[in-house]
Amino acid sequence: MNSIKPLCLAILVSQMAVTGMAHAVGTSDEIARLGKDLTCVGAEKAGNADGSLAEWTGKWLGAPEHVDFKGTGNHPVDPYPEDKPLFVITAANLSEHADRLSAGQKALFEAYPDTFEMPIYPSRRNFRMPDSVCEATLANAKSAELVDDGEGVVATTGGILFPFPKTGLELLWSSSFGTYRPWTEELVSDNAYVVGQDRINWGRVASRNLAPPLEPGKQGKTEGASSYYLNETLLPQRDRGEVNTGVEYFNHATEPRQSWRYDPGTRRVRQSPEYGFDMQFPGSGGSITVDEVRIFNGSGKRYNWEIVGKQEMYVPSNAYRLHSPDISYAELLPGNHANPDHMRYEMRRVWVLEGNLKDGYRHLYGKRTMYIDEDSWLMVMGDNYDSRGGLWRTSMVNYFYAYEANTWQAGVGFYHDLMAKSYLAFNLINEQPNGYILNRGDISARDFGPEAARRSGR
Numbered sequence: 001m002n003s004i005k006p007l008c009l010a011i012l013v014s015q016m017a018v019t020g021m022a023h024a025v026g027t028s029d030e031i032a033r034l035g036k037d038l039t040c041v042g043a044e045k046a047g048n049a050d051g052s053l054a055e056w057t058g059k060w061l062g063a064p065e066h067v068d069f070k071g072t073g074n075h076p077v078d079p080y081p082e083d084k085p086l087f088v089i090t091a092a093n094l095s096e097h098a099d100r101l102s103a104g105q106k107a108l109f110e111a112y113p114d115t116f117e118m119p120i121y122p123s124r125r126n127f128r129m130p131d132s133v134c135e136a137t138l139a140n141a142k143s144a145e146l147v148d149d150g151e152g153v154v155a156t157t158g159g160i161l162f163p164f165p166k167t168g169l170e171l172l173w174s175s176s177f178g179t180y181r182p183w184t185e186e187l188v189s190d191n192a193y194v195v196g197q198d199r200i201n202w203g204r205v206a207s208r209n210l211a212p213p214l215e216p217g218k219q220g221k222t223e224g225a226s227s228y229y230l231n232e233t234l235l236p237q238r239d240r241g242e243v244n245t246g247v248e249y250f251n252h253a254t255e256p257r258q259s260w261r262y263d264p265g266t267r268r269v270r271q272s273p274e275y276g277f278d279m280q281f282p283g284s285g286g287s288i289t290v291d292e293v294r295i296f297n298g299s300g301k302r303y304n305w306e307i308v309g310k311q312e313m314y315v316p317s318n319a320y321r322l323h324s325p326d327i328s329y330a331e332l333l334p335g336n337h338a339n340p341d342h343m344r345y346e347m348r349r350v351w352v353l354e355g356n357l358k359d360g361y362r363h364l365y366g367k368r369t370m371y372i373d374e375d376s377w378l379m380v381m382g383d384n385y386d387s388r389g390g391l392w393r394t395s396m397v398n399y400f401y402a403y404e405a406n407t408w409q410a411g412v413g414f415y416h417d418l419m420a421k422s423y424l425a426f427n428l429i430n431e432q433p434n435g436y437i438l439n440r441g442d443i444s445a446r447d448f449g450p451e452a453a454r455r456s457g458r
Contacts, residue, residue: 026141026164040134042163058128063403075435078320085119104394117340152251157213168305182405186437204235222250228448252299262453295379303355317346319398
């Protein structure tokens with residue numbers, strides 16, 4: 001009988017997992033744990049030994065009884081109004097907590113030792129996802145697979161793609177593309193590009209997003225369009241009326257992202273080929289790349305991805321107060337970083353995912369590290385390194401559980417350039433009359449694409 005040497009076998013198994021020639025499904029023992037010692041989407045229910053990480057309860061679906069939430073379009077309401085910081089990490093006591101911080105967080109303490117702080121709040125893990133998400137996740141645990149060199153996925157929509165990721169690509173898909181997020185999203189938000197203490201370049205965008213497969217209670221196959229987006233620039237005045245719109249599919253190789261841009265100067269719509277990767281994100285002043293929005297999005301083909309493991313870390317969480325209309329932008333953005341008084345960090349169990357640029361591929365970032373909240377499967381922090389291995393940019397997205405959507409919503413993101421000593425505050429809503437309008441369901445595919453861009457530009 002022919003045999004394969006262990007090293008050759010490992011290489012073969014790795015290649016099969018990447019190309020989709022093998023199902024990377026959960027084992028029978030793993031699947032049996034869903035809904036028992038694991039949540040229905042695969043997170044460990046248990047807290048940690050010292051009690052700094054709370055046990056998952058999942059006691060709330062939607063708004064808790066004590067929360068007076070007026071409905072979608074209003075600013076988030078904090079379900080933990082009495083919580084106060086347990087302690088505050090500063091540059092003075094940083095060494096006591098260093099093993100629970102990311103490289104980017106440590107770099108912010110080094111860059112701004114007199115002002116950067118992290119208030120650590122009690123760990124709260126009380127919200128859960130709908131039963132339909134549990135059902136779809138169970139189906140994916142048994143059968144989901146990657147295809148076309150990891151560029152596509154065959155799975156059930158409406159749940160987490162890989163609750164037991166075996167490869168870096170599976171974890172990437174689960175946390176950037178295959179998350180359970182709101183079905184429809186509409187908002188007007190402000191963007192502040194903060195350059196030093198005294199200068200802020202302001203932008204404003206009207207956005208709408210649609211993910212048809214995530215309609216509540218809906219399950220289906222990963223076929224057709226996965227999501228649509230349209231962003232219309234309102235500020236700065238020189239760019240007012242510019243529209244960027246596009247559609248995503250479930251296979252980046254056979255159906256790559258389609259994007260269009262409406263230019264108000266020429267009144268013409270043009271296709272934007274290869275929109276993504278390290279192209280400058282419109283309206284960001286070059287401070288972030290297209291694939292850096294919400295830490296990472298789009299095709300991962302330019303990197304080799306590896307699961308580093310799980311780690312207990314202090315990360316942004318339950319960020320309700322940060323989005324309060326009672327906080328002005330002047331108070332929130334006083335200088336080199338967000339005002340620590342309005343931030344909330346908690347102990348969380350996170351997946352750590354690392355991507356290293358492949359030989360022969362180009363990108364501004366030679367290495368990327370993502371930190372993925374285990375309960376929600378959402379990327380909450382990212383560290384991006386230059387081609388020489390130096391830490392260049394670090395980012396964090398502040399999520400909160402959106403009652404009307406029964407899942408987590410991405411709030412303001414802070415994207416720091418450690419070399420330029422600048423940062424972008426992205427998707428601010430504090431001074432907007434409305435908050436996020438979620439799952440209202442009154443937009444369709446017709447509201448996106450080149451014709452929609454033309455209509456918006458008239």
